[in-house]
Amino acid sequence: MARPRILVVGAGFAGVECIRRLxxxxxxxxxxxxxxxxxxYQLYLPLLPQVASGVLTPQSVAVSxxxxxxxxxxxxxxxxxxxxxxxxxxxxxxxxxEIEEHAYDHLVLAPGSVTRTFDxxxxxxxxxxxxxxxxxxxxxxxxxxxxxxxxxxxxxxERAARLCFVVVGGGYAGTETAAxxxxxxxxxxxxxxxxxxxxxxxxxxxxxxxxxxxxxxxxGRTALDVLRRRGxxxxxxxxxxxxxxxxxxxxxxxxxxxxxxxxxxxxxxxxLIGTLDAETVRGRLVVxxxxxxxxxxxxFALGDAAAVPDLAAxxxxxxCPPTAQHALRQGRTLADNLIATLRRQPLxxxxxxxxxxxxxxxxxxxxxxxxxxxLRGLPAQAVARxxxxxxxxxxxxxxRVLTNWLLNATAGDDFVRTGIQHxxxxxLRRFEHTDAYLSADQVRARTAALRASGPGTAG
Numbered sequence: 001m002a003r004p005r006i007l008v009v010g011a012g013f014a015g016v017e018c019i020r021r022l023x024x025x026x027x028x029x030x031x032x033x034x035x036x037x038x039x040x041y042q043l044y045l046p047l048l049p050q051v052a053s054g055v056l057t058p059q060s061v062a063v064s065x066x067x068x069x070x071x072x073x074x075x076x077x078x079x080x081x082x083x084x085x086x087x088x089x090x091x092x093x094x095x096x097x098e099i100e101e102h103a104y105d106h107l108v109l110a111p112g113s114v115t116r117t118f119d120x121x122x123x124x125x126x127x128x129x130x131x132x133x134x135x136x137x138x139x140x141x142x143x144x145x146x147x148x149x150x151x152x153x154x155x156x157x158e159r160a161a162r163l164c165f166v167v168v169g170g171g172y173a174g175t176e177t178a179a180x181x182x183x184x185x186x187x188x189x190x191x192x193x194x195x196x197x198x199x200x201x202x203x204x205x206x207x208x209x210x211x212x213x214x215x216x217x218x219x220g221r222t223a224l225d226v227l228r229r230r231g232x233x234x235x236x237x238x239x240x241x242x243x244x245x246x247x248x249x250x251x252x253x254x255x256x257x258x259x260x261x262x263x264x265x266x267x268x269x270x271x272l273i274g275t276l277d278a279e280t281v282r283g284r285l286v287v288x289x290x291x292x293x294x295x296x297x298x299x300f301a302l303g304d305a306a307a308v309p310d311l312a313a314x315x316x317x318x319x320c321p322p323t324a325q326h327a328l329r330q331g332r333t334l335a336d337n338l339i340a341t342l343r344r345q346p347l348x349x350x351x352x353x354x355x356x357x358x359x360x361x362x363x364x365x366x367x368x369x370x371x372x373x374x375l376r377g378l379p380a381q382a383v384a385r386x387x388x389x390x391x392x393x394x395x396x397x398x399x400r401v402l403t404n405w406l407l408n409a410t411a412g413d414d415f416v417r418t419g420i421q422h423x424x425x426x427x428l429r430r431f432e433h434t435d436a437y438l439s440a441d442q443v444r445a446r447t448a449a450l451r452a453s454g455p456g457t458a459g
Contacts, residue, residue, distance in 0.1 A: 206265070
């Protein structure tokens with residue numbers, strides 16, 4: 001009999017951890033494994049603010065999936081743009097632009113999330129996110145270029161706009177991004193004699209009444225004090241009303257002349273989930289505690305795109321938050337359940353108690369809550385960096401990150417930009433490819449022949 005075909009969608013924490021466990025615990029004769037991803041690396045997302053600020057190089061947080069020859073998973077360079085669970089096939093757009101159908105016997109959906117946006121005038125055209133490696137590298141170039149352009153220009157109003165930076169989102173991504181990039185401009189401006197450091201303004205705005213409420217009131221206030229001590233203007237209970245290329249209007253009526261809008265106001269499940277004819281909750285795919293999709297034969301889902309029940313929370317209806325630690329552990333449990341399915345053994349539910357939170361504010365500033373213990377300053381920084389360092393998957397990645405940290409701490413930054421700037425900067429949609437997906441009807445049209453001939457017959 002032909003070996004069962006396992007198709008994994010997404011090379012984030014959840015998808016890669018699932019694959020690595022399958023490779024270790026499944027004999028080659030038990031299944032063929034394929035991974036669909038546009039990039040042959042696993043991105044360590046929590047460290048992107050440090051890439052944007054120049055503390056880490058892009059390569060150090062992009063862990064290659066092809067480095068070891070002992071792995072047997074076939075990597076399909078492309079993205080899944082639709083799923084038909086009845087035909088047991090995924091529609092894949094390869095990086096060559098070709099569209100083809102890939103059949104599966106067992107499907108693991110780990111497409112992750114995208115930046116959550118709202119219907120705010122000008123947002124889609126003028127905001128930049130912090131969700132991909134390209135966005136982090138672009139933002140570093142952009143911020144340094146604003147200093148260069150302000151230094152070269154003579155118009156005072158234009159200079160003020162170029163030196164005003166706005167970050168939206170008071171969660172971990174937004175807080176760390178504002179903190180790290182503010183440190184970048186604080187140190188870089190010393191190399192610009194014509195610029196007055198007092199001209200540089202950073203704004204962090206969030207609609208919530210508290211900064212990072214998951215940390216608790218005390219640590220949230222500590223983080224707020226750190227940001228304000230650095231001169232970052234934090235506005236809570238406020239969001240963006242509209243944006244243009246030259247100014248940002250806030251909901252409290254203020255107009256900020258600015259050429260930089262960084263949007264980190266939460267995440268939403270990958271648009272791929274919308275192509276399935278399946279139940280969702282808050283946009284995430286409904287799954288059982290064993291991470292199977294009800295009514296879809298052979299389909300599992302996990303990570304940011306799945307509403308995995310949080311059995312450890314002790315609350316009815318609780319779902320796991322979209323964090324790296326949950327994604328990693330879900331990947332292991334799902335792999336075990338997939339192996340159990342192949343071997344006709346019982347599945348086990350996912351249960352994991354949250355280990356805590358870490359927030360790196362750059363330098364010696366951090367707030368952390370490991371195992372519920374509140375930490376500030378250097379102890380929190382040691383825990384935050386120690387956690388991130390240990391979570392990196394390969395020794396090469398660990399060596400690169402540690403070397404970057406030591407080099408930055410001792411030698412600082414050279415404030416070099418690559419020069420990759422475009423007259424029309426890429427938008428959020430282009431960075432994250434959120435407009436690449438098919439509609440449910442388009443998916444069904446492409447898989448109609450497969451439905452007629454029987455599920456799982458595509459090449």
